[in-house]
Amino acid sequence: MKQRTSWLAALAVGLAFTAGCGSASGPGSSTGSGDKLVVWDWKSGDAKAAGYVEKAKADFAKKHPGVTVEFVAQPFDQYYTLLGAAIQAGKGPDVILFNGGGQIRDRADALAPLDSHVGDDKQRLAGWDAFTKDGKVYAEPVTLQGHPIYYNKDLYQKAGLTAPAKTLDEFIGNCGVITQKTGAKCFALGNKEGIGIQFWLSALGSAVLTPQEYDDWIAGKRNWTSPDVKKIFELWQQAGATGLNTDGANSTAMFNDAFASFNSGKAANIIGLMSDVGHWKDFAEFLTPEKVGVTLAPQVNPAAKPSLPYDGGIGYAVAKWTKDPKVAADLVRSLTSTEALKAFYLDGGAIASDTSIDTSAGGPAVKTIVSEVKTGKPALHVALGSKTVDLMGRLSQQLLSGSITVDEVLQQLAASDKTG
Template sequence: MKRRIAIPAAIGVAALALTGCGGASPNGSTGGGSGTSDKLVVWNWGDADEAAAAYTEDVKAAFAEKHPDVEVEIVNQPFDQYYTLLGSAIEAGTGPDVALFNGGTQLKSRADSLIPVTDELADLEDTLAGWPAFQADGETYSAPMFLQGFPIYYNKALFTGAGLDADNPPQTWDELAAACTSITEKTDASCFALGNKEGLGIEFFLSGFGSGVFTPEEYDAWIDGDRDWTSEHAVQVLQMWADTAADGWYNEGANSTAMFNDSFDLFSGGKSAMVIGLMSGTAHWKQFDEFLGEDLGFMMPVTVNDGTTLALPAEGGIGYGVLNEDKKELGVDWIKATVDHDALAAYSLAGGQITSDTTIELDTDIVSANDIVAESAGSKPLLHTALEAETLDLLHRLGQQLLGGEVTVQDAAAQLAASEG
């Protein structure tokens, strides 16, 4: 029998730069905003699949109920160029009226270009979780559509093949290291699937394991902007990243492997025993379940240091921001349409989403999904999304260099510290 589970409302979340919630439409263009009141130009990075396309149609229908005479022009941009194209369009004065943003760094670094909608969305505050990812300096710039986070998934069959207890995954860093040794020695799989061609792997590593490294006080200070990359535990994370590569935890050629979706295909195909994946959009419990079924497991971060409190890293994922002051009213109603209860409810199971709407129940017998939702109440925001855009870009480059042994941990820490002043 399937369990019906309500998504908890008390989710401690803050800000996320998810790295791809969908694919781009092949016929995307670079259209600009409209100057007429009967048209709304919306930019996003396209629909990943049929479920996402159906959700988009539901959103358009919900918007049309309020504005039946307004034409909605949706422009799909390629995700790998999305923010570059958007920035150029904004600078040239040809940007859209409304644009999709990843919560956290990507939205907050562009807050100066966005129209605050704090008062207009206040009536949704008690229904949706994930707001901090779309807030800056006391203002709200969007409503979270889905929750996003970095669960650690594992392949129970490969665990068993390596002589490990598939029902009791590692709980400490030492146990995880021992498990990786067993996996690489006793199976043909790598311990973790990793795609770092774009430099994104260290984001997942930092946020995925961070709660087991930093004390709760250090964690909260990091999110609030009070962090020191040369501190003991920040350096420790960088060292762990370098050491895991040196110890052979990852698939060969990780720095030339795309994360989306090549690395996740390695995990789905049984070529890696574990992966730090996502909980919505893509590389999530529903997609992995299609390949692994009952062999799919979910585990929490592991304890690295004493005095830490493990937490699922999760927060608001994506949301639309208003760029055109003249279209603010239409933009707000578009945002509200994206979090329409019926639209989100239909998409939640079909698309593998864990929605921001805390009143929606997820009807599934997929154990990992149930376990993820059960841990959501104690979740903590993602560490990497608290970083400024320039620091995040630097972290990507240094992550690749650390993986390849091209820079020392101490030098990487010093560069990151200097980037934040």
């Protein structure tokens, strides 16, 4: 009996939480007094971000000395759950940190457009697309997130090679030599969460799709029956079937087991990130900066033009229900001021959205990344809805295990892309 009561209680409490979210789905009401702004993020609790937060606060205090700012760091794995509850209730933080792409677009209804406040920053910062929906800007980018292909220079040297080849056939041929001489695999891959395919799609996309196909994809005109799109998924399947990837990809976590494989020299290449984790500064713990290089995707389709895929990584948005959107927008601007972003770059190693920051001391990898940002394009997977991305993760695991064909995958993705 006691047990029964306790599980009933647990269920009821669980349901109460979900129910609580929905019960107040009406129009938003305002919270907080006018002289206090609450910021939600998952960064400010991190020691690496302390300098950044301090600089941003100081900048804001100069503009609005009477307004206090409170940073509330939420755990990232619960972040969007908690935010969902706040949005349903129509009250909560005034300024909200978001990941670019689907996460912010899905929640744009709860945010105030910033176009009238951020005009001056448009030139200075890069990565706006990921925070734009239907032509309106909802957040200012803080970092840039993208998917450079990193390579271990040591392993290439041991195999008698200087750098990764420019075409895919040669690139894979070189991998064979590296594996033969050093035992290292071609790619370190972690696809336990289904993230591996997102990185693959975006990193190789620009080397397979023609520039026109690429731009159409980003603009929402995605042709899932095009042979070039099919080629990307075929390459994914082939890489798995021909043993280019590290073993057990479907049970290896991208963060951080796959990166650990790369760090420890078990694979010559990895499709990584530019900011947060899994990037040039993370590798530095084991591989010194001179040993890590960045290469553009090896050419697959002669008509394609390989480029660095990147978007706005994280950015601050203003909630619809805040009392004075102007003041909140000023805080967002302070959070993206050059001084603050510089601190973020130096302490956290993130590639900041402010392209005027001097990164010359960061080593060859970061130099290549920053120089490629100018010609880079938005990443392909960021343009997809979160449902389609979720489905793609599961289908990619099936492709690796051989329980589905590429055609079936494309059919399912096309259907999901249409509805969601």
